Amino acid sequence: MIDLRSDTVTKPTPAMRRAMMEAEVGDDVYGEDPTVNRLERRAAEVAGKEAALFVPTGTMGNAIAIKLLTEHGQEVIADSRAHILDWELGMVAWFSGCLVRAIQTENGILTWDEIRRVIRAPSPFWAPTGLIAIENTHNMHGGTVYQLAAIQEIADEAHHRGVRVHMDGARVFNAATATGVPVRDIVAPVDTVMFCLSKGLGAPAGSMLCGPAELIAKGRLYRKRLGGGMRQVGVLAAACLIALEEMPKRLGDDHANAKFLSEGLARIPGIQIAPEKTATNIVVFDVSGTGLAPAEISARLKRRSVLMNGINERQMRAVTHYDVDRAACSAALEAIAEAVE
Ligand code: TLP
8 A cells, every 4th residue: 555645654663663662661740751851852952942742642732832822712823724723623722712713825824914914912802812823834735834034023023912823843844854944943933833753753653842841841731631641651752762863864755755746746637736836745736627526536546555535625635754655656646647537
């Protein structure tokens, strides 16, 4: 099977499996797991933040960040296809008691000019803005990337108004590879960042929430409340350390394969995509011109040993990662051409 459904499907590398077997562990709820402590210190260093918290999933990391940075009854500004809005089961409302003020964008990238129009100061009539959440890279818009100046402008203007900024940086290492800007510089303007080690970086599970020490200490309590107080979890942290130190180097290969896929897709009749916009490892393309629904194309591809999902009634998504090489991408393109013929 050539699995292009997501980079979440990556399996731990042999080096990760060895490190997991040999990991030194302790009870992390007592703060006694040396491998988790090492991971949290390294993640904070890499992100250039005071502290980091190991969380089992990106969803939990985002949920804790939003809880830390908002009060009940506030609004969170996000783009209209943000993961926190569309794919986290209404967690912003369920856990933090906030509304999402969604902004429709062309590419998932918010600008201060768009935010300026919807940001709200406290008033007796409406819910004030507590937080701006930016997603970098942007998943559903095809792995699009923020320019550093745009993040800086949003954060400066937000902070000036007492509004905080969280980055859903599930794939911020892909953003760093695409722009050549180190992760610590990309996230310097924002209050908190969540990044995933379990996607393109290959760890079997695990994400990090990074930010000011005081906030992260409180976040540890929210993690426990959410049922995320894990025990001898150094076995996972050992794999995550390899993901953090070794795996970012090879993300450029995934980006080149995604570009190859999008260029190939653009040549298939009925498929619409602008390959020049593929900047990282996610390819989102419109199949409505084929006359087939994404679910039907998925089923036909599965019979040809290719896994790929629709993300709505017009679009499908292919995500490259280290378990699919150039030959697999070539074979996938052939299968798609046959499936939509
Ligand atoms: N994304 C998954 C699905 O949930 C859609 C995927 O296959 O891409 N932020 C972003 C931008 C994400 O893409 C994801 C996962 C998360 C947060 C949540 O991470 P997990 O799955 O670890 O909770």
